[in-house]
Amino acid sequence: MQCKECGANLPEQARYCLQCGTTVGPDPTTEQPGQKLDFVQPALSGGMLLGFLSSMPIIGVFNCICCMWVLLGGGVATMLLTRQRPAGVTFGDGAFVGALSGLFGAIVSTIVFIPAQIISKRLFGSQAEQLEKMLSDFGVEGATRELILRMGSGELSVETILIKFVSDLLMYALFAMIGGILTVAILNKQKGTKGLTPRPPQV
Amino acid sequence: MGKLRSVLKRSSDVLLAASTLWCFAIIAAPVFEWTWVDEMTHEIFRRICHQDPSRSWHLAGEPLPVCIRCASIYFAFTASLWLGLKMNVRWLRVSVVLLVCEFIFARLVFDDALLRSLSGILVGLSAAPFVRRAFEEMQDAM
Numbered sequence: 126m127q128c129k130e131c132g133a134n135l136p137e138q139a140r141y142c143l144q145c146g147t148t149v150g151p152d153p154t155t156e157q158p159g160q161k162l163d164f165v166q167p168a169l170s171g172g173m174l175l176g177f178l179s180s181m182p183i184i185g186v187f188n189c190i191c192c193m194w195v196l197l198g199g200g201v202a203t204m205l206l207t208r209q210r211p212a213g214v215t216f217g218d219g220a221f222v223g224a225l226s227g228l229f230g231a232i233v234s235t236i237v238f239i240p241a242q243i244i245s246k247r248l249f250g251s252q253a254e255q256l257e258k259m260l261s262d263f264g265v266e267g268a269t270r271e272l273i274l275r276m277g278s279g280e281l282s283v284e285t286i287l288i289k290f291v292s293d294l295l296m297y298a299l300f301a302m303i304g305g306i307l308t309v310a311i312l313n314k315q316k317g318t319k320g321l322t323p324r325p326p327q328v
Numbered sequence: 329m330g331k332l333r334s335v336l337k338r339s340s341d342v343l344l345a346a347s348t349l350w351c352f353a354i355i356a357a358p359v360f361e362w363t364w365v366d367e368m369t370h371e372i373f374r375r376i377c378h379q380d381p382s383r384s385w386h387l388a389g390e391p392l393p394v395c396i397r398c399a400s401i402y403f404a405f406t407a408s409l410w411l412g413l414k415m416n417v418r419w420l421r422v423s424v425v426l427l428v429c430e431f432i433f434a435r436l437v438f439d440d441a442l443l444r445s446l447s448g449i450l451v452g453l454s455a456a457p458f459v460r461r462a463f464e465e466m467q468d469a470m
Contacts, residue, residue, distance in 0.1 A: 145416075188375065188376065189374075189375075189376065189377055189378040189379075190378075190431075191376065191377075191397075191398060191401070192375070192376045215462075215465050216458060216461045216462035216465050217462050217463075217464075217465030217466040217468075217469055218465075219462065220459075220462035220463070220465075220466060221466065292371075292372065292375060293375075296372075296375050296376060300376070302462075303455070303459060306458050306459050306462045307420070307424075307455060307458065309458075309462075310415075310417060310420055310458045311417075311420060311421055311424065
């Protein structure tokens with residue numbers, strides 16, 4: 126069998142071209158037409174994971190590396206979705222479940238944020254000066270210092286919570302969606318470029 | 329509802345516009361220094377980047393609101409959409425592995441702005457076609 130795109134020689138049972146990734150066999154995503162994917166369960170699991178990790182003191186700081194935990198949450202949601210259809214899910218499915226997990230994650234993160242702020246205020250609130258001195262002694266500067274000080278201040282108001290919730294909702298949905306798409310791509314569950322119906326030429 | 333659907337019908341255009349706007353927002357922060365634009369963009373990007381000025385590019389003497397690696401990813405992502413690059417799983421895997429290696433290498437051995445930038449550019453260029461495809465698939469599913 127030969128690939129229609131690049132002409133590479135492939136084994137008869139091949140579903141994808143080993144050179145360019147084009148689908149050459151039947152489309153795996155249409156093999157089980159009656160099977161509906163349940164997006165909520167994987168999205169909830171991914172959302173719980175990213176929400177907790179993002180709102181945990183110190184651990185949450187790693188989100189400043191390209192929203193690491195959020196990408197991971199979207200990726201986990203997609204992996205769980207893939208279990209429902211081992212033949213593979215589409216990039217669109219990955220994007221949808223990723224975005225959904227981001228929305229759930231923002232809710233979890235905001236809920237965890239409130240007690241975390243109260244606890245950090247009790248722990249560090251009365252010792253703000255000592256905390257600043259300690260950070261200077263250890264040479265903690267820049268964004269990390271600012272973040273620790275903000276956590277220590279335990280600032281908590283309706284406005285703070287609302288701003289956090291809305292910005293988390295947007296950012297988490299966006300980055301978890303990208304995490305979902307890239308997981309589908311990297312795990313190669315849908316290598317092909319022919320998952321789509323042909324698009325009419327745009328005038 | 330019908331209007332929303334017609335907007336979503338051109339999802340790849342929406343993605344291109346949003347991505348370009350995202351890049352403009354990054355550039356706008358130092359240009360509109362000490363205004364609400366600067367404050368707002370810094371606040372938005374604070375959630376996704378450490379914003380260390382010593383690890384960021386500077387424009388008009390002011391640091392961008394994201395670090396060099398992040399800026400490279402975003403600018404390359406937008407460039408890839410404009411250029412209409414094709415999906416390539418192998419390139420995506422290689423670029424992600426390179427980014428992770430560069431990140432560890434920078435922490436342990438040698439930290440260089442050029443390496444950070446190059447690894448970010450590779451990820452941005454290779455990831456964008458997959459995101460565009462996902463948008464097109466969602467659009468077709470509607």
